[in-house]
Amino acid sequence: MKTRTKKIHQIVSLFGLVPLFFFAAIPSASSQPAAPQGQQEPVLVGRISHVEGQLLRYVPAEKDWVATVKDAPFGLDDALYSDEKTKAEFVMPNNTWARTNGSTQIQMIRLENDLTEMDVASGMARFYNKSSKGLIKATTPFGYVVAGPLTTFDLYVGDKSVEVIALKGMVDFVHPSGDAKYEVIAGSPSILADSQQIGSGEGNPDAQWDEWNDSRDSLWTKRLEVTGDSKRYLPPSLYDEAYALEENGRWERVYYDGEYRYFWRPIYVPPGWAPFTVGRWTDWYGDNCWIPGEPFGYVTHHYGNWVFANNFWFWAPPVVGISIGMPLPPLPLPLLPVPFGWFPGRVSWICSGLFVGWVPLAPFEPYYCHHRWGPHCSMWDDHHPAHLDIGHYRHLDHAVIVDQNHFYGVNNYNNVRIANINRTTIINDYRIEPVVSDRVIHNYTTNRQKYNFTDVGVIEKPHQTVLQRIERNQRIATRETAEDAATIQGNLTKITQGRPLRQAHVEEPKVSNRLVPEREVNKPEQEVKFREKPIKSGGDAKPGIVQPSQPAQPERLAQPERGIKPPRPGEATAAVQPEGRIRPPRPGEPTQPGRPEQPVPSIKKIPSPRPEQRGTMQPVRPERPEQPGKPAHGIESQGKPNQPRQGEPQKTSQYRREVRVQRPIAREQQPQWKPQGQPGRREQMERSTPSQRSSDFGQHSQVRPQERQLRTDSHSQTQSVRAEQPGRVQSQARSGKGYRSNH
Numbered sequence: 001m002k003t004r005t006k007k008i009h010q011i012v013s014l015f016g017l018v019p020l021f022f023f024a025a026i027p028s029a030s031s032q033p034a035a036p037q038g039q040q041e042p043v044l045v046g047r048i049s050h051v052e053g054q055l056l057r058y059v060p061a062e063k064d065w066v067a068t069v070k071d072a073p074f075g076l077d078d079a080l081y082s083d084e085k086t087k088a089e090f091v092m093p094n095n096t097w098a099r100t101n102g103s104t105q106i107q108m109i110r111l112e113n114d115l116t117e118m119d120v121a122s123g124m125a126r127f128y129n130k131s132s133k134g135l136i137k138a139t140t141p142f143g144y145v146v147a148g149p150l151t152t153f154d155l156y157v158g159d160k161s162v163e164v165i166a167l168k169g170m171v172d173f174v175h176p177s178g179d180a181k182y183e184v185i186a187g188s189p190s191i192l193a194d195s196q197q198i199g200s201g202e203g204n205p206d207a208q209w210d211e212w213n214d215s216r217d218s219l220w221t222k223r224l225e226v227t228g229d230s231k232r233y234l235p236p237s238l239y240d241e242a243y244a245l246e247e248n249g250r251w252e253r254v255y256y257d258g259e260y261r262y263f264w265r266p267i268y269v270p271p272g273w274a275p276f277t278v279g280r281w282t283d284w285y286g287d288n289c290w291i292p293g294e295p296f297g298y299v300t301h302h303y304g305n306w307v308f309a310n311n312f313w314f315w316a317p318p319v320v321g322i323s324i325g326m327p328l329p330p331l332p333l334p335l336l337p338v339p340f341g342w343f344p345g346r347v348s349w350i351c352s353g354l355f356v357g358w359v360p361l362a363p364f365e366p367y368y369c370h371h372r373w374g375p376h377c378s379m380w381d382d383h384h385p386a387h388l389d390i391g392h393y394r395h396l397d398h399a400v401i402v403d404q405n406h407f408y409g410v411n412n413y414n415n416v417r418i419a420n421i422n423r424t425t426i427i428n429d430y431r432i433e434p435v436v437s438d439r440v441i442h443n444y445t446t447n448r449q450k451y452n453f454t455d456v457g458v459i460e461k462p463h464q465t466v467l468q469r470i471e472r473n474q475r476i477a478t479r480e481t482a483e484d485a486a487t488i489q490g491n492l493t494k495i496t497q498g499r500p501l502r503q504a505h506v507e508e509p510k511v512s513n514r515l516v517p518e519r520e521v522n523k524p525e526q527e528v529k530f531r532e533k534p535i536k537s538g539g540d541a542k543p544g545i546v547q548p549s550q551p552a553q554p555e556r557l558a559q560p561e562r563g564i565k566p567p568r569p570g571e572a573t574a575a576v577q578p579e580g581r582i583r584p585p586r587p588g589e590p591t592q593p594g595r596p597e598q599p600v601p602s603i604k605k606i607p608s609p610r611p612e613q614r615g616t617m618q619p620v621r622p623e624r625p626e627q628p629g630k631p632a633h634g635i636e637s638q639g640k641p642n643q644p645r646q647g648e649p650q651k652t653s654q655y656r657r658e659v660r661v662q663r664p665i666a667r668e669q670q671p672q673w674k675p676q677g678q679p680g681r682r683e684q685m686e687r688s689t690p691s692q693r694s695s696d697f698g699q700h701s702q703v704r705p706q707e708r709q710l711r712t713d714s715h716s717q718t719q720s721v722r723a724e725q726p727g728r729v730q731s732q733a734r735s736g737k738g739y740r741s742n743h
Contacts, residue, residue, distance in 0.1 A: 042374045052085075066451050067457075081105045098126070103515075107469075159509075165203050166184040188203060193506060199506040220240075238299060245299070278411075319337055346360070355402070463530075
């Protein structure tokens with residue numbers, strides 16, 4: 001055996017890691033029964049990576065609901081329901097993600113390497129297809145969405161309508177009629193549909209929902225930036241778990257089975273720590289599944305294998321296939337050739353009277369279960385029991401044994417574990433069982449506690465009306481002729497392209513929270529008052545995907561033209577544009593109430609690409625101080641920059657960009673400037689802020705001699721400013737820093 005294994009690793013050292021199934025053919029030290037004929041393919045299982053609030057899982061065997069938790073599995077035809085304030089996140093091993101908001105009913109239908117199919121019966125969900133070739137199919141009562149690689153979209157499913165918003169890329173929506181498909185593109189209008197018609201929406205995600213997703217995205221961005229050896233040893237589908245290994249342990253070179261291999265070891269655990277001790281067991285589709293209580297527990301207890309060496313427990317990561325001829329891995333080999341696959345909990349069961357225990361399986365030892373979860377699984381058949389030898393298990397002396405009353409409902413078995421039981425005692429007094437049944441735990445079949453993921457009780461449960469959708473999806477999930485990704489894509493191409501109806505009036509989605517007290521679960525629907533509310537209760541966010549923002553234009557007040565006489569009592573003011581610019585009133589246009597109208601005198605025209613600035617009045621002091629990066633009230637912050645006057649080089653826009661980043665200096669450091677001319681100007685200058693004073697001076701200092709001459713003609717008509725005093729400026733908004741007098 002060792003000779004054969006050594007030859008295999010010689011091949012690995014020459015060509016890199018060989019395909020997974022080649023390693024799967026290696027026999028173990030213990031006898032391994034042949035797999036039954038007609039076994040299905042290994043099952044892919046996702047996980048609940050985050051929960052805020054209470055998330056409920058439907059138990060088909062009991063037709064009841066239990067509370068589920070973080071790091072619980074999510075696969076097969078799992079159906080979940082969240083209360084009004086619950087948010088949850090799901091990560092699948094095929095690189096697709098999903099998140100749900102409150103009052104949401106979601107169910108897994110199919111999970112394959114290239115396909116994730118889920119049903120959203122109600123509520124709010126966001127889907128991420130991060131794969132390079134897979135598909136997401138999200139079904140609703142009003143149609144389904146097909147999303148290709150590298151896409152993100154939102155679903156808002158109400159009682160009478162649905163809205164589909166693309167956030168990244170393009171997705172297709174197909175109405176139940178099936179006669180047309182509708183493209184939904186990021187940054188474009190959304191699709192609003194009910195059972196009869198298809199219209200368009202504004203495409204704005206819920207603001208609070210969008211903000212929460214952004215925070216989760218930022219967290220995962222930091223997690224994926226982790227550096228270390230974990231990503232070099234883990235298969236690509238488990239890269240998302242690398243941060244947990246780097247934060248809680250280290251990789252070590254360990255001598256195991258005659259060769260040095262690379263294993264991971266947890267370092268922040270108490271002395272004598274062992275796997276499958278901190279957490280709890282729960283029944284999941286007939287097999288007991290481990291719900292870990294440690295931050296590194298999910299990936300290390302559902303993938304790979306635990307080994308015991310040098311008085312420590314080490315975790316051997318799973319190995320995936322790499323084509324022969326690939327470059328050599330960056331780190332020395334070999335790794336232990338553990339095949340890739342998900343398992344509820346790779347242990348074997350032992351029992352004796354009122355005691356039950358489990359033994360962590362060594363690599364390649366057979367794992368008995370009711371589903372073929374992964375490689376080296378043996379489907380248990382009660383009619384053809386296997387003959388097991390308890391003495392062949394490598395880790396038998398590390399068995400965890402507890403009283404049957406503590407098997408369910410305990411979150412840390414170290415507190416109830418039976419101590420001082422050696423290998424000889426186990427061989428003589430205990431028997432081995434392939435799966436947990438009534439032979440292992442008394443009244444196991446009728447024990448409803450086995451379905452609990454947590455000790456938290458459930459006060460409100462979904463009304464029975466939600467079961468109709470769940471049972472429909474279960475029939476679809478168990479069909480033998482299920483659609484695969486290629487079939488879904490092929491059927492989609494046969495559907496003609498449609499356009500939403502402009503005259504369609506589809507109601508915005510509103511959802512009813514169907515959680516009711518347990519005593520009202522089976523009441524007729526007419527006798528129960530469900531709380532209905534709009535799905536988008538947090539306001540509208542930006543439309544579609546976030547687009548790069550354009551740089552903000554310099555903040556400046558509207559500049560009054562020199563030569564315009566300030567308004568006198570009784571005179572009418574000029575009409576003010578909404579953008580903060582002042583223009584002469586158009587014929588028949590009413591003047592602004594509460595202000596006198598100001599006649600616009602005839603002025604000799606000067607070349608300028610912005611004639612709307614001529615005829616401006618004295619600016620009004622802003623109501624609030626300007627803030628960097630935010631446009632002042634009433635000021636146009638974006639638009640076309642000023643073009644230079646004839647014969648003038650382009651310096652104004654550059655200067656304005658410089659003014660934007662300048663900061664006001666202390667008042668005592670500013671150059672003293674004494675205005676001349678009209679009485680009362682000093683009082684106006686003293687009342688103005690430093691930021692108001694600099695803006696005008698910054699532009700006035702750029703006036704050239706020929707402009708002064710042109711402005712002199714205008715000033716002579718209005719007799720408001722003398723051409724001999726080019727340095728005098730009117731009281732306007734200025735900034736203190738960079739201020740210099742022309743005198």
